Amino acid sequence: MQRIINDPDNVVDDAVRGYLRASPSLYAATDHPRVLKYAGETPDKVGVVTGGGSGHEPAFLGYVGEGLCDAVAIGEIFSSPTADAFLDAFRAADRGRGVACLYGNYAGDNMNVKMARQMAEMEGIDVKTVIARDDVASAPADQRDQRRGVAGEIMMWKVGGAAAARGDDLAEVIRLAQKAVDACSSIGIGLSSCTIPANGKPNFSIEPGHMELGIGHHGEPGIEVAPLTDATSMAKSMCDPVLADQDFTGGEVAVLVSGLGATPNMELNLLYAHIADRFEAESITVHRADIGNYFTSLEMMGATLTVMKLDDELKPLIDAPARSLAITR
Amino acid sequence: MQRIINDPDNVVDDAVRGYLRASPSLYAATDHPRVLKYAGETPDKVGVVTGGGSGHEPAFLGYVGEGLCDAVAIGEIFSSPTADAFLDAFRAADRGRGVACLYGNYAGDNMNVKMARQMAEMEGIDVKTVIARDDVASAPADQRDQRRGVAGEIMMWKVGGAAAARGDDLAEVIRLAQKAVDACSSIGIGLSSCTIPANGKPNFSIEPGHMELGIGHHGEPGIEVAPLTDATSMAKSMCDPVLADQDFTGGEVAVLVSGLGATPNMELNLLYAHIADRFEAESITVHRADIGNYFTSLEMMGATLTVMKLDDELKPLIDAPARSLAITR
Structure with missing residues (x-):
């Protein structure tokens, strides 16, 4: 450890x-x-x-x-x-x-x-x-x-x-x-497990070459364990259930892509490019996108996608000033 | 991978x-x-x-x-x-x-x-x-x-x-x-390696139960490979060479503790507590401390410590407004 x-x-x-x-x-x-x-x-x-x-x-x-x-x-x-x-x-x-x-x-x-x-x-x-x-x-x-x-x-x-x-x-x-x-729909994708210090070993496992779609923040079982795909397919696997959950089409959204801990920022941004492509194809306007480690699970690899439907009431509150370790605007 | x-x-x-x-x-x-x-x-x-x-x-x-x-x-x-x-x-x-x-x-x-x-x-x-x-x-x-x-x-x-x-x-x-x-003296400590995607495997290794003091941002060899210690000892191993490098005693400093990628933020802050103890003991005043993933090496585990000696010329420039992905003030 x-x-x-x-x-x-x-x-x-x-x-x-x-x-x-x-x-x-x-x-x-x-x-x-x-x-x-x-x-x-x-x-x-x-x-x-x-x-x-x-x-x-x-x-x-x-x-x-x-x-x-x-x-x-x-x-x-x-x-x-x-x-x-x-x-x-x-x-x-x-x-x-x-x-x-x-x-x-x-x-x-x-x-x-x-x-x-x-x-x-x-x-x-x-x-x-x-x-x-x-x-x-x-x-x-x-x-x-x-x-x-x-x-x-x-x-x-x-x-x-x-x-x-x-x-x-x-x-x-x-x-x-x-x-x-x-107004939010979220989904995670896990690429590796993590270790709680007091336990000393991973409390669940994801085999190399595999990924878990829909995994929870504590390793709760997801929708499916599947062979690891490329980022384009991962973005599709994440967007499909999120976009099916609410009608975002034609509207404006705030998007958050958070790493689960150990996945580098460049991969999160790379993933976001494919999410953004999909949103464009569905006529969804991204008002703001925050990409980074905002909600992690120790040193898990993987990412979560959160999409929030905005309106005139929520938008100014999302954009309002803030100062904290995680968000400063 | x-x-x-x-x-x-x-x-x-x-x-x-x-x-x-x-x-x-x-x-x-x-x-x-x-x-x-x-x-x-x-x-x-x-x-x-x-x-x-x-x-x-x-x-x-x-x-x-x-x-x-x-x-x-x-x-x-x-x-x-x-x-x-x-x-x-x-x-x-x-x-x-x-x-x-x-x-x-x-x-x-x-x-x-x-x-x-x-x-x-x-x-x-x-x-x-x-x-x-x-x-x-x-x-x-x-x-x-x-x-x-x-x-x-x-x-x-x-x-x-x-x-x-x-x-x-x-x-x-x-x-x-x-x-x-x-005005800056820095040192890193590596707890695990990382994998460049185009290579597909780690380009150096750190055995479990070991750490590398002084490791570079690309896995360049450090000062010593040693058995993994507790955070108190790690803080000492990092502070000793940094504090020996310049005379910080009695002065004011800006401190940056950056994770190397996969080490959770809570561990970086835990490490910082021991660094802060040491600085207090040496009559070094911390003007500001930034703890987080500011300069990483893909998914390496470990951390770097940077200590910067401040004066009346540097302090306002360190504190000046900024807006970017990494720093917003």
Whole structure:
């Protein structure tokens, strides 16, 4: 296991210490070792909170900052943060106007957010949630409530964060964050596995010469394991289910292609060229494309595609200023 | 070879097409397929050019943008751009006030920049160069002219780019870019190899359970191959030669910790915590720390450390606004 770590069981705490030391203008510690809050001035606004397992950096903590999230609950690698951590994140983000908790659809996160929300409400903190369910490979469109949240969460944080930053109230932040992630369809393609330090070996495998279409962010099984194809075919395999999921034709979209960790940026851009060709052929206008490591799975190879349908309400929120480790505009 | 590519021999051209499609507000094509220029307005200013082999993304093309480089010459993977490409980059960047070509000390780049410069001067384009030599592992301090350029190049582009953007003349841009990279000491540590698509197999190897201190960006041999240690010891192994190279004690520095490609961001931040501890112990004040994948080697695992001594002249240029794929401030 070729890692830069000390005790494999303390990787997350040790990394959090590093983020705090490296980015003091972004992160402030809280009383909870697994909760970071934005270090800058936060005016009287709706608090925006996210949280999730570690190993997906820059998600989740990289989206704390100006025009994005105000606090983050940090879990073990590929595990939900505790209910206590979510509760302390709500406390850190609350300015008396309520808290929007924007996170992904995983059993552990759902359970812990629910508990934290009940505890927060006993303290008089109004918490509303949006649960991202953008991974088209994880369930069909008519069972969207069973879908996992993947990189569409970034669009949800961007839109919800921008709405909160301009002063929208909690109901409006929630409405817009929900609208943002509902407008997203995502899919991943995995080319190799990854190793959780505390385990010491890969928790799933992809044979060389193969790829897994629809793989989840923790190696959850996808739609099919197939022989590795060229980038043109991979782009088609990713675009087909995404474009079948919503009617994007003739509209304007924001596109995000994220690497899963170890795939070089040049390959992500190479893949995007073929995605862009397809969109052009379908009369879909790309308003903006962000290509890079935005939501990873340790050192997995592969990529995810997220396509978001834009309208006059979402577009200015996607384009609004932001400052964080992951996005600066 | 688990890659997202089409023809392995056309990876660079295919990727350039992707960068152009993904980031039209940053990149414009030129008549040369391996030269991109900044797509935004470039006022009457000194042109700043860089160039180098591909596979180091976001270097080199990710540093084209506002307050950074105006044009880039793009080589094959781990190979110098051609002299023609450098020449066309000079032409693309020249606004009649001359061109600063800021690149790294590698034989192929030196030869091709020299030829391109001679051709440019026949056309009346005044080109001056700064050659980065910041890798302390590649030669001792008294043979600095033999050192390779590594991630200190980023500081050189940032300072030179900011000086050009504020209207400094060519001599001043060159003086400041040279001062910037002379103020940098860097070292890398490699934990795994990488595979050039056209070769199909790793061009060097690092055995599991081992690491290579001082490794170059193309797998050039380092100072020593040693058993893999914990992050605390790795930080010490990296800090010792860097802090011995220049007298940083009592001063202010900018620090860059770059991943080599496949090492997760959380490990880079974890490593940085130990580097920051050491700096604190040596009374070195960190003005800013940038931690992430800023200068990679395909999917190598490992990290590089660059430390730059700041003064009142360099600090505002490091902090100046910039917009590019790699750095936005």
